[in-house]
Amino acid sequence: MIHRTGSAQETERLGAELAAELEPGDVVLLSGDLGAGKTTFVRGAVQALGAETAISSPTFTIGQRYTISAGPVAEVSHLDLYRLRSLAHEDPDLLADYVGPDTIAFVEWPEVAERELAALADRVRRVTFTHRGRDLREIEFE
Ligand code: ADP
Numbered sequence: 383m384i385h386r387t388g389s390a391q392e393t394e395r396l397g398a399e400l401a402a403e404l405e406p407g408d409v410v411l412l413s414g415d416l417g418a419g420k421t422t423f424v425r426g427a428v429q430a431l432g433a434e435t436a437i438s439s440p441t442f443t444i445g446q447r448y449t450i451s452a453g454p455v456a457e458v459s460h461l462d463l464y465r466l467r468s469l470a471h472e473d474p475d476l477l478a479d480y481v482g483p484d485t486i487a488f489v490e491w492p493e494v495a496e497r498e499l500a501a502l503a504d505r506v507r508r509v510t511f512t513h514r515g516r517d518l519r520e521i522e523f524e
Pocket residue numbers: 387388389390391392393414415416417418419420421422423490511516517518519
């Protein structure tokens with residue numbers, strides 16, 4: 383299903399729509415160029431799931447975890463693997479801190495770890511972002 387959005391707010395709303403379908407153990411892989419709207423989408427989704435703190439992009443770590451006091455899941459995580467070229471030299475448990483049966487995880491730049499993420503997830507959802515000029519974005523739910 384392909385969606386088109388014309389503003390960051392619309393993309394946040396789309397994130398919230400997907401969030402309503404998610405369950406613990408789900409991992410959402412977000413692909414697309416820099417500035418395509420991945421973090422904006424995750425912000426809408428994480429807020430809709432009940433996180434109280436505003437999301438920011440992980441800068442010094444690969445991910446952030448958000449504890450949810452009331453909602454469909456107790457913990458949500460947001461990973462950005464942009465700077466990770468390979469998992470070869472990483473702690474094998476690196477991803478397990480963020481992905482598992484009690485968590486809903488959103489992963490930007492997942493390509494380097496797709497196999498490992500799929501192994502930790504109960505279900506994988508893919509969302510692909512394409513910049514269509516100015517504020518237009520195409521967002522495909524697989
Ligand atoms: P990414 O995480 O894919 O690199 P971000 O979500 O961080 O992208 O940035 C998207 C930028 O584009 C933000 O500055 C946002 O305000 C802007 N923007 C403009 N139109 C849209 C849209 N339709 N959807 C999402 N972001 C948009």
